[in-house]
Amino acid sequence: DGGITQSPKYLFRKEGQNVTLSCEQNLNHDAMYWYRQDPGQGLRLIYYSQIVNDFQKGDIAEGYSVSREKKESFPLTVTSAQKNPTAFYLCASSIGIYTEAFFGQGTRLTVV
Amino acid sequence: GQQVMQIPQYQHVQEGEDFTTYCNSSTTLSNIQWYKQRPGGHPVFLIQLVKSGEVKKQKRLTFQFGEAKKNSSLHITATQTTDVGTYFCAGPYNNNDMRFGAGTRLTVKP
Numbered sequence: 001d002g003g004i005t006q007s008p009k010y011l012f013r014k015e016g017q018n019v020t021l022s023c024e025q026n027l028n029h030d031a032m033y034w035y036r037q038d039p040g041q042g043l044r045l046i047y048y049s050q051i052v053n054d055f056q057k058g059d060i061a062e063g064y065s066v067s068r069e070k071k072e073s074f075p076l077t078v079t080s081a082q083k084n085p086t087a088f089y090l091c092a093s094s095i096g097i098y099t100e101a102f103f104g105q106g107t108r109l110t111v112v
Numbered sequence: 113g114q115q116v117m118q119i120p121q122y123q124h125v126q127e128g129e130d131f132t133t134y135c136n137s138s139t140t141l142s143n144i145q146w147y148k149q150r151p152g153g154h155p156v157f158l159i160q161l162v163k164s165g166e167v168k169k170q171k172r173l174t175f176q177f178g179e180a181k182k183n184s185s186l187h188i189t190a191t192q193t194t195d196v197g198t199y200f201c202a203g204p205y206n207n208n209d210m211r212f213g214a215g216t217r218l219t220v221k222p
Contacts, residue, residue, distance in 0.1 A: 031209075033209065033210075035212070040217070041214065041215075042118075042200065042212050042213060042214035042215045043155070043200065043212040043215075045209060045211060045212075048208070048209045050208070056208060056209070058209070059211075090154055090155070092155075094210075097204060097208060097209055097210065098142065098143055098204055098210075099160075100145065100157040100160065101145075101147075101155075101157060101202075101210060102157070103154040103155050103156070104154065105153075105154055106154050
């Protein structure tokens, strides 16, 4: 089955720890994105990548880091510098920037 | 900040009533996309509009793209409880990525 997979679905971390969220796609898409969603809020762009080994900051990149070493993978690290990391994180991919985006199931991160 | 503005933020309707959400941009958009997110779920693509004045229908859903390509709307006729969720519009930003509106959360009372 083709699709985009995020893991884990739920994640708990202690304050001050870095945590990496996984995002893998087998759709052969060039573009990948990370969004953050807070309760009752819209989607805010953290980082995006249009091609392997290249990525750009979105609106709220501070406290986050990404890598794009493989076309299929776009992991997001939430660092201890992120002031309010508890949120629902969504990864998406698309053939190009103007085409339909496919979303993963999301990772709900809780930092205590 | 948000590239596209979406209103209303919330809409509560009685089952069978109609529903409309609006999306507005200060700049001309090359295209606009609409997504639906069910409670607890992830956004799912509904449609993309590209042409000025374009109107597309999916059963009870009607999507419109304005003549100036700066606004768009999604209209649902005779809502059902299965329509519950948050509807997002998304538009291209700086020719680099898609930015989402804040969404309209629809609740339907049976």
